[in-house]
Amino acid sequence: xxxxRPGRPGYTLVxxxxxxxxxxxxxxxxxxxxxxGMFGSQKVISAGDRAxxxxxxxxxxxxxxxxxxxxxxxxxxxxxxxNPNAFTEAVYIExxxxxxxxxxxxxNPGGARIVFVYAWTAGTAPAxxxxxxxxxxxxxxxxxxxxxxxxxxxxxxxxxxxxxKAFKIAAANVGGGNITANTLxxxxxxALTPTNARRVQFxxxxxxxxxxxxxxxxxxxxxVATMVTYKFGFQRPAQPLLGEPVLxxxxxTSIDFRFPVSAATLGAAVDPALPLLPGGYRxxxxxxxxxxxxxxxxxxNPPTSIGVTSQADPAVTGGxxxxxxxxxxxxxxxxxxxxxxxxxxxxxxxxxxxxxxSGNLDTVLGLDAGGAQVLVxxxxxxxxxxxxxxxxxxxxxxxxxxxxxxxxxxxxxxx
Numbered sequence: 110x111x112x113x114r115p116g117r118p119g120y121t122l123v124x125x126x127x128x129x130x131x132x133x134x135x136x137x138x139x140x141x142x143x144x145x146g147m148f149g150s151q152k153v154i155s156a157g158d159r160a161x162x163x164x165x166x167x168x169x170x171x172x173x174x175x176x177x178x179x180x181x182x183x184x185x186x187x188x189x190x191x192n193p194n195a196f197t198e199a200v201y202i203e204x205x206x207x208x209x210x211x212x213x214x215x216x217n218p219g220g221a222r223i224v225f226v227y228a229w230t231a232g233t234a235p236a237x238x239x240x241x242x243x244x245x246x247x248x249x250x251x252x253x254x255x256x257x258x259x260x261x262x263x264x265x266x267x268x269x270x271x272x273x274k275a276f277k278i279a280a281a282n283v284g285g286g287n288i289t290a291n292t293l294x295x296x297x298x299x300a301l302t303p304t305n306a307r308r309v310q311f312x313x314x315x316x317x318x319x320x321x322x323x324x325x326x327x328x329x330x331x332x333v334a335t336m337v338t339y340k341f342g343f344q345r346p347a348q349p350l351l352g353e354p355v356l357x358x359x360x361x362t363s364i365d366f367r368f369p370v371s372a373a374t375l376g377a378a379v380d381p382a383l384p385l386l387p388g389g390y391r392x393x394x395x396x397x398x399x400x401x402x403x404x405x406x407x408x409x410n411p412p413t414s415i416g417v418t419s420q421a422d423p424a425v426t427g428g429x430x431x432x433x434x435x436x437x438x439x440x441x442x443x444x445x446x447x448x449x450x451x452x453x454x455x456x457x458x459x460x461x462x463x464x465x466x467s468g469n470l471d472t473v474l475g476l477d478a479g480g481a482q483v484l485v486x487x488x489x490x491x492x493x494x495x496x497x498x499x500x501x502x503x504x505x506x507x508x509x510x511x512x513x514x515x516x517x518x519x520x521x522x523x524x
Contacts, residue, residue, distance in 0.1 A: 150481035156362035157453045157483040157496045163199055163356055164433060164485070168492050170201070171435040177204035177442055179347060179434030180356075182364060182451075183422060193427060195363035195456050199356040200349045202432060204442075207268060207342035208260050210253055214339040221249035221257075223267065223309075224301065225336040246306040257307055257343075258282070264420075266344040266443050267309065275344065275442045280310040347434055358453075364485075365413040365452045365460060366431070413460065415513065416449035416489070439492030449487040450497075450516050455480045461499075462512055473502050486516040 163180045171178040182196045210221035224246045245267075247257055261281045268275045358364070422428035433449060434442045441449065454460075461479030476482075476499065484497045500514035511517070 152359050152362055153453055153455060153481040153483055154496075156359040157485050159356075159358060160199070160364065160451060160453065160485045161494050161496055163201075164435075164487060164494055167201060167433075168435045168439060168494070171437050172439070174203075175437050176206075177344075177347070177434050177436055178202070179432055179442075181347070181349065181430050181432050182366075183425075183430035184366075184428060192363070192456060193429070194365060194367050194460075196366050196431075197358050197363045197456075201353045201356075202347040202434065203350050204347050204434065205345045207344045208256075209342040210247075210249065210256070211339055217339075219250075220339070221247065221253040222337050222339050223269070223341045224248050224306070225338075226301070227334040229333075245309045245311060246301050247309055248301065248306045250305075254305070254307060261343050264346055266346075267311070268342045268344055269338060270340050271338055273440065274445065275436075276311040276445075277443045278309055278311060281307070283308040283310045347432055361455055361457060362453060363456045365454050366417070366419060367413055367460075413452035413454075413462070414450060416444065416446035416487075417451075433487060435492055441487060441489035441492060444489045447489055448513075448516065449489060450513050451485040451487075452482065453485060454482040462502075472505060476502055484513065484516050 160182075167178045167180050179202050180199050181202045182199045184193050184196045184198075211217055213220065226244045226246065247254075247261075249257070261278070263278060263281050265278050265281065266275045267278060417431040417433065419429040419431045422430050433444075436442050458480035459475075459478040461476050461482065482499050484499065486495045486497050487493070495516075497515045499512050500510075502510050502512070
């Protein structure tokens with residue numbers, strides 16, 4: 110029995126119970142959906158869109174400011190995930206103004222320049238030529254060298270507009286060098302010696318095309334060549350933008366970036382017959398039968414995010430970060446990989462891809478165990494951005510399976 114107020118209808122006990130039952134059913138339905146793959150898929154897609162949005166903003170800032178701008182991703186060591194492979198946060202970054210040692214360029218031929226030196230042995234067809242020396246030198250007067258020693262350090266970059274590239278410096282002043290081969294060529298007429306040059310080692314080791322170099326034949330098989338450029342500058346590493354907040358991915362998601370592992374760390378488990386990527390992870394495109402080790406046991410998993418290299422974070426013990434930096438033209442600086450794929454997934458799920466005992470990439474069951482996953486793709490040559498699904502694996506493990514196939518086919522070129 111209910112008591113009615115004047116002008117307002119009362120509610121019976123049955124009506125109240127019906128409403129409470131509906132509330133409980135709706136709550137149970139919401140909880141059930143949240144535990145399904147549908148909810149996880151939306152989280153991962155949202156995280157991929159968020160990361161690609163950060164990159165697009167940085168690319169537009171570079172165009173607006175006429176200067177390099179980008180995004181630095183770093184892992185959450187000791188945080189909620191406690192997973193050093195999970196990169197969950199980011200900041201916007203910018204490059205300081207570059208140092209241009211010779212603004213007059215060819216107008217000052219005696220000024221600072223970059224010299225590329227080659228020595229190679231001609232191969233007998235069909236064998237190719239064998240490059241025996243490939244070195245880079247900063248050449249200039251004593252004042253130029255003194256300023257170089259003060260301004261340029263390891264991890265800086267050399268900007269080379271003629272080649273449309275910027276190369277990261279692994280070592281700013283490498284001792285020694287092949288002075289004999291360099292002296293035979295000169296620059297022009299100037300021998301490269303420690304008194305007028307500093308040897309620079311790029312990272313990754315890369316040199317311009319030999320066809321652009323002037324060649325001198327030493328014998329029927331031995332040749333040397335130099336190439337000189339006056340159009341260059343030195344760039345300090347990028348720094349976080351002041352006043353910008355830390356950016357965070359959707360809760361429970363991360364960019365999966367498996368840390369490189371050295372051969373020394375792998376120790377006795379390493380089988381020289383098994384192909385390893387430069388970082389120590391086993392690749393999936395070559396069969397890997399072996400009596401030693403188990404390919405599907407860490408750290409033999411193949412990588413997930415590709416096209417980027419992590420660095421130790423001096424501000425965080427055990428922390429790492431990697432940068433994606435855009436030039437005003439949209440090109441990704443300090444990156445010659447051609448394609449960057451950031452693998453976004455749920456942190457709580459099992460990492461994919463994984464190799465089976467024969468070195469084949471895991472089946473569709475392995476992909477399903479990883480939950481929802483998506484790739485944030487950057488074309489380093491033009492800065493085009495897109496999000497792509499992981500290419501579905503075959504029913505049986507295969508060495509030819511490429512999880513990045515959709516990112517490489519060019520069908521969705523990006524923004």
